[in-house]
Amino acid sequence: MGLLVNGEWRDQWYDTEKTGGSFERTKTSFRNWITPNGAPGPDGQDGFPAESGRYHLYVSLACPWAHRALIFRKLKGLEEVISLSVVDWFMGENGWEFSDRQGTIPDTVNGASKLYEVYLKADPTFTGRVTVPVLWDRKTGTIVNNESAEIIRMLNTGFDAFATRQAPDFYPADLRGEIDAINATIYDAVNNGVYKCGFATKQEAYERPFHALFEALDELEARLSNRRYLMGERITEADWRLFTTLVRFDAVYHGHFKCNLRQIADYPNLFGYLRELYQWPGVAETTDFHHIKHHYYESHATINPTRIVPLGPDQDLAGPHGRERLKAA
Structure with missing residues (x-):
């Protein structure tokens, strides 16, 4: 870049x-x-x-x-x-x-x-x-x-x-304080955290965000054990901000950025949540794994000098998400 x-x-x-x-x-x-x-x-x-x-x-x-x-x-x-x-x-x-x-x-x-x-x-x-x-x-x-x-x-x-279709207000006034707070945590540790791991050029500079990333993912896994979405019953912008990192995690960040302690597929709640958001009407159409994988593995020659693009993982995001067990939105 x-x-x-x-x-x-x-x-x-x-x-x-x-x-x-x-x-x-x-x-x-x-x-x-x-x-x-x-x-x-x-x-x-x-x-x-x-x-x-x-x-x-x-x-x-x-x-x-x-x-x-x-x-x-x-x-x-x-x-x-x-x-x-x-x-x-x-x-x-x-x-x-x-x-x-x-x-x-x-x-x-x-x-x-x-x-x-x-x-x-x-x-x-x-x-x-x-x-x-x-x-x-x-x-x-x-x-x-x-x-x-x-x-x-x-x-x-x-x-x-x-607008040509009805959609929720993803930043409702009564939840803005809580949304802003969790956005800040997720941005630093997860959204930007994977980049801090992947683009680090010294061991200590890699390890610090690595530990913070998986601490945050562990906390999100616990949070989503009894909430359908990050704010509870209502889906908000915080969910979509998290989704775009989660959907790239196993395909790119886990290997390419060395975020390899666990995959999202290893977290039952996070993986079910990822599946539900991916299956939200219209969202899968915005997600292009060919562009995602080829961009990271081909563009970052300092990380992947051969520019070989991995064929895996074999990840089924269209399968049952199991989030119905929580109170419906």
């Missing part, structure tokens, strides 16, 4: 020597907000009004952060409201690129061949990592937001007037 420095592309990986061998994720840069009427966002960010056909979403099917946005676009019935581009699974010296391979969708808005060209159109002097998802505004010709946690909240309620 490269980055832009004052508008110039550089094929440059994270410098873990400066961080003692630890992987530290950089913050996203575009943080404006879409609201039903264009009012400012929750923290006073510039507001963009929700309109059908105005916004475009750039994603990778491999990326768990982009997968969140893709799931919300699907569950909220926004496929005809927000158009879509999908980058190639391979991320090489030019970062994310567009291609005509299976599962990809070209950039029909800006005609870019590389995602960093979209960033440069928004800001010709941009400095930072070029990441997905990206929410683009056709009308003003700029990036509204590239932070997945904020994009899913915009999709959750901002476009309700245009």
